[in-house]
Amino acid sequence: MASTYSFDIVSDFDRQELVNALDQAQREIQSRYDLKDTKTTVELGDKSIIINTDSEFTLDAVNCLIQTKAVKRNLSLKIFDYGKVETASGNRVRQEITLRKGISQELAKQITKLIRDEFKKVQGSIQGDAVRVTAKSKDDLQAVIQRLKQEDYPAALQFTNYR
Template identity: 65%
Template sequence: MASTYSFDVVSEFDRQELVNAIDQARREITNRYDLKDSKTAIDLSENTITLETDSNMTLQSVQSILQTKAAKRNLSLKIFDFGKAESASGGRVRQVVTLKEGIDKEIAKDISKFVRDNVKKAQASIQGDAVRVSAKSKDDLQTAIQLLKSADWPVALQFTNYR
């Protein structure tokens, strides 16, 4: 009757928290003296954020504000993939920020190899854009979670379906 326990390693973010962070960033930009007249726009679409402002210097300030507001709402900064700043009409600057969600195949392979190498009694299997880790002991799963948290991954990791 040896039952197995498992959890899923996923990379996702709370979309409502992101919306709130963007709203707070917009409010701060309209209130800040140095950014008030820059006519800065932050537009959120399905999986991108478009930043448009009047210069590279204000673009850096807008990025900083956005990252600060996201961090205060417990969003990992690894979800933001800042693209190249490009010229827009009227001498303005535009930047597209891609939102990273899900674990791609290469990173999933690295995670499962990492678990196999460091936690001998745990098994990892790739399931779409998540990795399921299973073991006979909850202690082995706790060890796997701690090791995964301590390693530096290129995506934000969350641990769900712990049972």
């Protein structure tokens, strides 16, 4: 048995689930009494969500609503990177929420260092915005997955291509 096993550590989200969550939030904004007449808009771009509403109070309510809908659709809240609240025309407020996708170089170095320090028979290598983990034993890979789930990283980690 000279074969090696591997898996990838990635940070990604299901875009269709995000679209569905934002659609549900938009419907609830239009029907909720406290948000109905605020002319709130939620726009999904390629890498961000832009919320435009009439006050910071309603902005907080909309953010809470989006988070609730995202959690119900099994999306991690770590994919949202909230920008600062800006004033827009007509006494309105605007906020841009950047969507996090991929593992940053610093986080990838941190993960490979943890793997190198704690697991002697496992190798971790950075491949773009993912980390490839290889070992001769599937049990070692399972131990790495369990150890990484214990850590609280700023990105939502998924373990894919397990072979």
